[in-house]
Amino acid sequence: MSGTTGSLAANYGVETDAVVSLNDIKVHYPVKEGVLQRVAGQVRAVDGVDLTIPKGKTLGLVGESGCGKTTLGRVIAGLVSPTSGDIWMDLTVEQQRDVQRLRNQNEKDFSEQDRQLWKQLTTGNRLGSMSREKQREYRRNCQVVFQDAFSSLNPRQLVRDIVGRPLRVHQEASGEDLNRKVIELLERVGLGAEHMLRYPHQFSGGQRQRISIARALALNPAFVILDEPTSALDVSVQAQILNLLVELQADMGLTYLFITHDLGVVQHMSDNIAVMYLGQIVEYGPTDQVFDNPLHPYSKILRDSNPSLEGKRSDRDWELSGTVPNPIEPPHGCRLHPRCPVAAAGCGWSVDDVLNSAEEKTPIIFETITTVERRDDFNAEVKFRDAEAAKSFATQVKSSVANLALDRPPELKGESVKLSFNEVPDASIQQIQDGRWTSCTRTQELGALPGFEKDKG
Amino acid sequence: MSSVSKQNKKSQQEKSRTTALSVKWARRREVALEVLRNPLTVIGLVIIFLFLMMAAFAPLLVEPNQPDPYQSPRDWSNIDAAPGVAGHILGTDSTGGDVLYGIIWGSRLSLQLSLTVVLFTLIFGTIVGSIAAMRGGKLDNLLMRIVDVFLSIPELIFALAIAAVLGPDFSNIILALAAVFWVKYARIIRGEIIRVKQADYVAAAKVVGDSQWNIYRKDVLPNAATPLIVQATLDMGNVVLIGATLSFIGLAQAGLTEWGALVSNGQSGLLAGEWWVSTFAGLAIVLWALAFNLVGDGLRDVLDPKTEGR
Numbered sequence: 001m002s003g004t005t006g007s008l009a010a011n012y013g014v015e016t017d018a019v020v021s022l023n024d025i026k027v028h029y030p031v032k033e034g035v036l037q038r039v040a041g042q043v044r045a046v047d048g049v050d051l052t053i054p055k056g057k058t059l060g061l062v063g064e065s066g067c068g069k070t071t072l073g074r075v076i077a078g079l080v081s082p083t084s085g086d087i088w089m090d091l092t093v094e095q096q097r098d099v100q101r102l103r104n105q106n107e108k109d110f111s112e113q114d115r116q117l118w119k120q121l122t123t124g125n126r127l128g129s130m131s132r133e134k135q136r137e138y139r140r141n142c143q144v145v146f147q148d149a150f151s152s153l154n155p156r157q158l159v160r161d162i163v164g165r166p167l168r169v170h171q172e173a174s175g176e177d178l179n180r181k182v183i184e185l186l187e188r189v190g191l192g193a194e195h196m197l198r199y200p201h202q203f204s205g206g207q208r209q210r211i212s213i214a215r216a217l218a219l220n221p222a223f224v225i226l227d228e229p230t231s232a233l234d235v236s237v238q239a240q241i242l243n244l245l246v247e248l249q250a251d252m253g254l255t256y257l258f259i260t261h262d263l264g265v266v267q268h269m270s271d272n273i274a275v276m277y278l279g280q281i282v283e284y285g286p287t288d289q290v291f292d293n294p295l296h297p298y299s300k301i302l303r304d305s306n307p308s309l310e311g312k313r314s315d316r317d318w319e320l321s322g323t324v325p326n327p328i329e330p331p332h333g334c335r336l337h338p339r340c341p342v343a344a345a346g347c348g349w350s351v352d353d354v355l356n357s358a359e360e361k362t363p364i365i366f367e368t369i370t371t372v373e374r375r376d377d378f379n380a381e382v383k384f385r386d387a388e389a390a391k392s393f394a395t396q397v398k399s400s401v402a403n404l405a406l407d408r409p410p411e412l413k414g415e416s417v418k419l420s421f422n423e424v425p426d427a428s429i430q431q432i433q434d435g436r437w438t439s440c441t442r443t444q445e446l447g448a449l450p451g452f453e454k455d456k457g
Numbered sequence: 458m459s460s461v462s463k464q465n466k467k468s469q470q471e472k473s474r475t476t477a478l479s480v481k482w483a484r485r486r487e488v489a490l491e492v493l494r495n496p497l498t499v500i501g502l503v504i505i506f507l508f509l510m511m512a513a514f515a516p517l518l519v520e521p522n523q524p525d526p527y528q529s530p531r532d533w534s535n536i537d538a539a540p541g542v543a544g545h546i547l548g549t550d551s552t553g554g555d556v557l558y559g560i561i562w563g564s565r566l567s568l569q570l571s572l573t574v575v576l577f578t579l580i581f582g583t584i585v586g587s588i589a590a591m592r593g594g595k596l597d598n599l600l601m602r603i604v605d606v607f608l609s610i611p612e613l614i615f616a617l618a619i620a621a622v623l624g625p626d627f628s629n630i631i632l633a634l635a636a637v638f639w640v641k642y643a644r645i646i647r648g649e650i651i652r653v654k655q656a657d658y659v660a661a662a663k664v665v666g667d668s669q670w671n672i673y674r675k676d677v678l679p680n681a682a683t684p685l686i687v688q689a690t691l692d693m694g695n696v697v698l699i700g701a702t703l704s705f706i707g708l709a710q711a712g713l714t715e716w717g718a719l720v721s722n723g724q725s726g727l728l729a730g731e732w733w734v735s736t737f738a739g740l741a742i743v744l745w746a747l748a749f750n751l752v753g754d755g756l757r758d759v760l761d762p763k764t765e766g767r
Binding site for chain 1: 480481657660661662667679
């Protein structure tokens, strides 16, 4: 398995048993327009994520706000139902391999044995098709600690009722037994019996987050999703909460999915790390290795943008240009390429990229565009109000990286410019070293992160 | 030994149970005290209390008229008597009916009107609005379009139309007002629930696996209800005013002692200088409405989430 490029359906961390495995999860929200509520497009919040969460470890999920990491967490927690894709619970290594193998086959071509196996897997481990009891068991086993401890506790309930609620719902305890268990849980997170009969507004932010953690632990779950649990807290309190989480993990053998935008925290907490950009996972690997030697330009930029106390920053030149692309129509090829400092010809340039960059950099020229006749996303004829604008547009294209991706130079004909790009398939995440996965097509070719030449266009 | 400790434990448990209850009551008392700290609210509460007492003990205050206590006794020898004349403290109307008797016995009907209408609309509006907000989708759309239809007709004209169709009867006025008022509550609670549903504590309850009904009961409704309560106190007055308008126009049973009807009867005498009938009955309506407005204002200040939990 090591050293080879992965199959189309990636599954990282297949070496260990998994509490949750995701296959090609997509969450698309329709964008409706006008009086008739016509669907004008889809916001691709999560767009094809494969992810395995190894048992007993911490997986860090990082990315900037709006990249879909919280949505992905909510999918796993069962709060958002995915548009497509499968969620599996509690798969052994063997079962994960079987799932991978069978997913890549057509169901009609299954052998009798495989058919039995598939049936067994889907009814036993797949969310949505497994039995109600199993589903309930999964819900018990998978708990969440939310980001905002102020809005995640009902202001009109006593701490006893908040923390004891999971026990009540699952009929684990009632009356005095419940009180006893609640006190136990509160003590476990560093609070005490005296806090039981108070309302959430009587606590500080850190204490509220402790209450939130106590609630998540009430049912003795195997897996806890931590959705930015410390980003709303002071730095000193952050450290306390993080240490508490580490302690609890050691005591109870918990598996964490740690969702955050804070790389310092994730480095401290997680064994493995998945970096997300625009609804997709762009890099996956052991935390130390990803930090020492990132294999995706985006991971490297994220790492370097984290300010350090020493004040030193390596490679100041690695920076993202422009703004986050529209998730309704994400870029072709690698989704990062319009902003990537090391983007090359094969990264998936298309007509939209050139137009977007013109709009951003030279709005005066952009405004003289009269029509864009596109044959497809890669071929189009852009018409301008006058020949002068067309000319400067063509020059601009020629001087950009996108020029390298044109299969012939831009055709300047009076007031119009014809563009024809080489069509590039969408980037997929592949394993390029043992346990290291990246979706950067250049890294995949070179086997290492491409170098950055400062004087490049 | 162990039985002793068990006993001990039991008494301790007993204690913690009672403390949990008392904490809830303590909080309620806190809110109540906060309300009472506002003198205007206290005035409102006192007025409401006095009105209710007046309605409850009407037979002790004034001898009921026979056979129908809801018809003023006629003193045909003192028609349109000014206040103070011949034992009529607040005067008489054009049929010799005692105004004070009308106001005291009329309070029974008027207060009954406002309490019934508000209670019914509050419950019905909450049910419809909650179903719309909790279910969402097409049902929400359908219910809200129905609400829109109701809202698009002016309150008074709609109530008038319904009362006119049903015929002049007191219970029909209640029905007409209820039909008009519930939509407001449905709108308010729907908006509030949609807001509250976004909160993380609702998501947390879902993750825990609680049922939708429990989430509604424990998380959604308690956090969405404040504006409803405030609206209800304000409507207590509104209902009497609109009810009065309906009986003023003559949609109540003839001769019924009801505040609105009294104002209506007195208006013909106003130009002739017989001001007392409309004025005193009108004053009663204004006081009742004002009292609830004062209480509503006070409640809003205390229940406002921004000032809550200091």
